[in-house]
Amino acid sequence: MDEVAQHGDMKRRVWLTYNQGVYDITDFVKKHPGGSAIMMGAGGSADPFWDLYAVHKEEHVLKLLEQYRIGNVRPDEVGSHRAGMTDDPWAAEPRRHPALRPSARTPFNAEPPPALLADNFLTPNDLFYVRNHLPVPTVEPATYELEVDGLGVRGLSLSLDQLKKNFKPVTVTATIMCAGNRRSEMSAVKAVRGLSWGHAAVGNATWTGARLSDVLRAAGLEGDAAAPGRHVCFEGLDTDPSNTPYGASVPLEVATDPRRDIILAYEMNGQPLSRDHGFPVRAIVPGVVGARNVKWLGRISVSAEESTSHWQRSDYKGFNPSVDWDTVDFSKAPAIQELPVNSAICWPASGDTVKVKDGTVALKGYAWSGGGRRVVRVDVSADGGATWHEACLTATEPTAPAGRCWSWCLWSGRVPVPAGAQTAQLWVKATDASYNTQPESVKNIWNLRGVLSNAYHRVDVKLKRV
Numbered sequence: 450m451d452e453v454a455q456h457g458d459m460k461r462r463v464w465l466t467y468n469q470g471v472y473d474i475t476d477f478v479k480k481h482p483g484g485s486a487i488m489m490g491a492g493g494s495a496d497p498f499w500d501l502y503a504v505h506k507e508e509h510v511l512k513l514l515e516q517y518r519i520g521n522v523r524p525d526e527v528g529s530h531r532a533g534m535t536d537d538p539w540a541a542e543p544r545r546h547p548a549l550r551p552s553a554r555t556p557f558n559a560e561p562p563p564a565l566l567a568d569n570f571l572t573p574n575d576l577f578y579v580r581n582h583l584p585v586p587t588v589e590p591a592t593y594e595l596e597v598d599g600l601g602v603r604g605l606s607l608s609l610d611q612l613k614k615n616f617k618p619v620t621v622t623a624t625i626m627c628a629g630n631r632r633s634e635m636s637a638v639k640a641v642r643g644l645s646w647g648h649a650a651v652g653n654a655t656w657t658g659a660r661l662s663d664v665l666r667a668a669g670l671e672g673d674a675a676a677p678g679r680h681v682c683f684e685g686l687d688t689d690p691s692n693t694p695y696g697a698s699v700p701l702e703v704a705t706d707p708r709r710d711i712i713l714a715y716e717m718n719g720q721p722l723s724r725d726h727g728f729p730v731r732a733i734v735p736g737v738v739g740a741r742n743v744k745w746l747g748r749i750s751v752s753a754e755e756s757t758s759h760w761q762r763s764d765y766k767g768f769n770p771s772v773d774w775d776t777v778d779f780s781k782a783p784a785i786q787e788l789p790v791n792s793a794i795c796w797p798a799s800g801d802t803v804k805v806k807d808g809t810v811a812l813k814g815y816a817w818s819g820g821g822r823r824v825v826r827v828d829v830s831a832d833g834g835a836t837w838h839e840a841c842l843t844a845t846e847p848t849a850p851a852g853r854c855w856s857w858c859l860w861s862g863r864v865p866v867p868a869g870a871q872t873a874q875l876w877v878k879a880t881d882a883s884y885n886t887q888p889e890s891v892k893n894i895w896n897l898r899g900v901l902s903n904a905y906h907r908v909d910v911k912l913k914r915v
């Protein structure tokens with residue numbers, strides 16, 4: 450371990466250990482999907498960090514690591530980093546609904562069964578997908594303070610009570626979708642690095658809280674200070690071992706536009722936020738990727754540049770399908786903000802046997818587009834796109850003003866299946882108010898991190914004629 454300790458930087462080459470293995474990961478540092486966080490393990494053991502980022506304890510990561518093995522830790526030194534360590538960062542995790550299907554347990558990342566999504570316009574709180582990056586912080590509501598600072602504002606510190614009482618509560622219905630929703634369809638084409646999400650990393654809820662634009666005004670932001678070009682950075686109270694919080698930002702002109710309905714939410718579907726969803730306060734940025742809807746909000750600061758967080762600068766970005774981990778340059782692509790139009794079939798599921806009635810089968814699902822663009826049409830096909838049939842939009846938000854439809858729609862319909870066929874592939878695609886529609890194939894939108902997966906959704910079913 451003394452020898453390992455001498456290899457803590459790029460100049461002397463970067464070594465780290467995991468279990469009994471010693472690895473020279475110098476050539477991997479620049480390709481690491483978790484950015485410079487990898488250097489926290491340099492010259493020491495990755496074990497305590499991987500207890501925290503358990504995404505690494507997956508076969509594909511361990512296989513990758515093995516390529517860099519240069520030796521072994523002396524048997525009497527294996528686990529020596531644990532001497533005196535008693536704290537389990539996951540000891541205070543909340544209880545979760547057993548129906549949630551985890552793609553990772555620590556940090557907890559899970560989605561509900563898809564069929565359940567299509568049954569509820571408002572997703573029940575306990576069944577709303579959870580995307581955590583770090584352990585869930587334990588926050589005392591009585592001592593909670595939200596700090597507001599930065600360019601053009603005077604420092605403001607708000608208790609939970611002040612946030613609730615000093616600002617008019619606003620309720621918005623908004624869908625939140627993870628950038629990695631439907632990633633597993635991308636990995637089916639070619640491996641990607643990321644949690645293997647199905648098509649239920651999305652949910653719709655009413656959120657109640659204070660308008661961000663009101664809070665920024667109370668902090669004195671107006672006139673030139675509110676001019677475009679700046680950014681509003683959100684910091685969570687969830688932190689990594691180096692005390693760095695989760696963070697993300699949105700452009701200032703978006704944050705100060707009351708028509709964007711960004712709120713600092715303390716309620717979800719009329720209940721106080723649960724710990725997994727950001728108790729006591731989270732940012733709700735309607736129409737924008739889940740990653741910017743920062744949970745356990747501790748600080749809001751106005752800055753001349755985007756959040757410096759790994760998750761703003763070196764993750765949650767899209768690239769063309771030919772960019773790989775040797776060629777990717779995260780500084781060249783903009784951070785994902787508004788998400789593209791997307792839809793999925795929630796019922797039936799692939800592999801199900803479905804009844805054919807009058808030559809048709811039933812199906813249902815959700816459709817949503819980012820940026821407040823209403824979904825205007827959902828098309829389904831069971832003959833490879835030879836014929837398309839319009840599904841019925843069964844639950845929508847009818848009163849949302851143009852350009853401010855933040856919530857998804859649920860749809861259902863029946864689609865004719867080819868005569869005599871024993872199996873069928875059901876397709877869905879949605880079109881939004883700007884007539885953006887989904888791309889046909891995953892292959893041509895594939896990207897190394899598996900984000901923005903919005904090709905036609907396809908489900909293979911067996912047909913039972915009655």
Ligand code: HEM
Nearest residue numbers: 482483486487489490495498502504510514582642643644
């Ligand atoms: C102490 C050392 C390390 C730390 C603190 C660290 C931290 C991280 C973080 C923060 C992420 C992003 C997780 C997320 O998206 O929420 C990540 C992802 C990843 N890291 Fe590391 N990392 C370390 C070492 C390594 C090493 C040595 C390897 C392999 C040789 C590795 C391979 C990966 C891979 C493949 C991913 C993407 C995983 C996925 O989402 O499937 N990391 N890491």
